[in-house]
Amino acid sequence: MGDNQFTIIDGGSIIMPRGFKAAGLHCGLKKTDRNDLGIILCDVPAVAAAVYTTNLVQAAPLKVTRESLQDGKLRAIVVNSGNANACTGIQGEEDAYTMRSSAAARFGIDAQDVAVASTGVIGELLKMDRVTTGIVNLPAQLRGDSEGAEAFSQAILTTDLVKKEACVTVQVGGQQVTIAGAAKGSGMIHPNMATMLGFMTTDAVIRHDALQLLLRRTTNLTFNMITVDGDTSTNDMLVAMASGLADNEELSPEHPDWEAFAAGFHYVCQQLAMAIARDGEGASRLIEVRVHGAECDDDAQAIAKTIIGSSLVKSAVFGADANWGRIIAAVGRAGRPVNPETVDIAIGPIPVLEQSRPVVFDEDAALVYLQGDTVDIDVKLHIGDGSATAWGCDLTYDYVRINAAYRT
Template sequence: MNIIEQVQEIKQVNEGSILSPIGFKAAGVHAGLRYSKKDLGAIVSETPASAAAVYTQNVVQAAPLAVTKDSIAKEGKLLGVIVNSACANACTGQRGLSDAFEMRKLASQKFEADEHLFAVASTGVIGEYLEMPKIEKGISLLEPISEPAGAEGFEKAILTTDTVTKNCAYSADIDGVTIKMGGAAKGSGMIHPNMATMLGFITTDAAIAPVDLQTALSAVTDDTFNQITVDGDCSTNDMVLVLANGEAGNQPLHPEHPEWDVFLNMLRVTSENLAKQIAKDGEGATKLIEVNVHGMKTKKDAQMMGKTVVGSNLVKTAAFGADANWGRIIAAMGRSGVDFDPANVTISFGDIVVLKDGEPTVFSEENAKQYLQEPSISITIQLQEGIGAGTAWGCDLSYDYVKINGSYRT
């Protein structure tokens, strides 16, 4: 089965969510960390699930990441994850670490499981302590369910400046059984992953060992979550967590399994879908920008160039103003850190070619402006250095981004 056939075998589940796979429940409640909105949520599996995670590459990492790493290190399995918004619990010293471990303990008591079977995640303002009495009360109120309302409650509880919830689900037949995968994410600002305040949670009922699940997640992260940028700022709290509880009943998946690539591509399309939703919902954004780079020496070079272009403030503001200013694109390419021959560059907005083989070409400014006013736009860069290709996603930069971040704490 080639990659096109594999992707065709993967079906999107309409109105799907993190609860589309068998054996998961979720909930979100208002604990009082925010004025009125839900601010604490949980995902719980009916049985301990294989777990894998990737984390921010920021040197400054929030306390919840240390707790989650500790939990997964015990046996590679989790029963669930507890998440709060409003407070990142980052740069909070020993007290913050103790509070994060206390969150894990409270979750384990609530769901009657060993402490190491719970992960912890937080998002919000850096440098503030968690209000633990409210956290304790919120956890006591959690009653996860397998109904859509449970997923919706969780999705809302993890938001900060996001304007919409973010979710998706897919299915594919593996070993003659239907495997499902669902995802939920949050992220709007401080997005420049290697990994953003970006949190991603993916569930699947596939049977797979923790080490192989980690192999799969690590393989797709660089092509998906790490290829989005909103504002160039890398957060202290980023995490993507995958739980696989094996309830579908397939033979355990591993890299030598004949249908391994089907699972890998399902994880890839789930991750890409969530990543693009995060990029589209960038703070103050009005449109999603996709940059496709072809013809570089390596895939890594193409990805680096694409992310530099989509992260350029000048490119982003030109997109906001629907200005077909290709000069900003080639200038960003030139500082991307990868070598190329400017005489062999072709740039297009959609199917409108604006630079051909390094020289300006005649195009309709009116048509280009009309295209750039669309809610999703594509920039294609063609070079002649090799066969490496890569894609990056971002958003435009509007007046509202400054308004939102100029008063984030107030």
């Protein structure tokens, strides 16, 4: 169960909301035989919203998807992995449009109703003969069950070790509404808008402006609060589609069940964001940083992300070293108001700093705690009511190994 506002569906996936099907297959973009082409298809025109990377260098699929979303509706999202189709010039744009038109023709829908997403190596042209052949074969793989969702989830992965999925149900005006999501991301993770690639589906009846508002607000508290390596991708995109087949009263912020729907939406996004942080390239531990007592929430967010993004903090966690000095140094350089005399820090259940003064603590107990799968860092500033939570991972030898040989 959730917090009584929503119900968590174990094993749920993006096809669980009414009206959605998915498929995935291997078309030959990856050197291995892992799936590298997938699609999410809605039976009806879905209300759709999206947020995109703030990186000024943006991949061709983002241009195409923005164009498709001008009317706030989508029927399908076609995705490839193994190649980002970024920094590929006019040819890259033409290839992204070809992906869109090929998928539209194959599934008998309007090209304007198809979004395109790509992820993988930057600066290489897509092998379009393989992509278009793969698209021809997608309809035969389309399924409205867990196998279709699994095939799609596998098709969007690059250096990810595990798929990322989450699903909940919410009661809206007596009708059951389902919200689900799938995402990929492991490296080049420091979003300023969304996850690396994320896809949300729901069968809710919802206004377009309400969905866009909810997507942006939720993104700021979830996907924008994770970091693996401080790098913002050229391809980041989060797309939400609402089929409206739950037949509920139209959702908007004025609806009495809006908060319950928003809570369920937030839960799905947060689970996906945390899964990305946990699966950071080479990561062995998830780190959660909670900041309380900042002057405002924005300050708390900036401080939490500075801590979680610190290579020194990440390295200390990898080494199971309770080096609180690295944490308070990150607090002080975040560029937000801090009273250097009133900072408390705890690593898990162990206080290490109170009122900016060291606390004698059991180093052996700290070592045992830091060797666990998840490390919590709590920071209290005592200057206001602002709070925020951020997620990241430790910095391991494997991160360097993976990225030193990414293209090979």
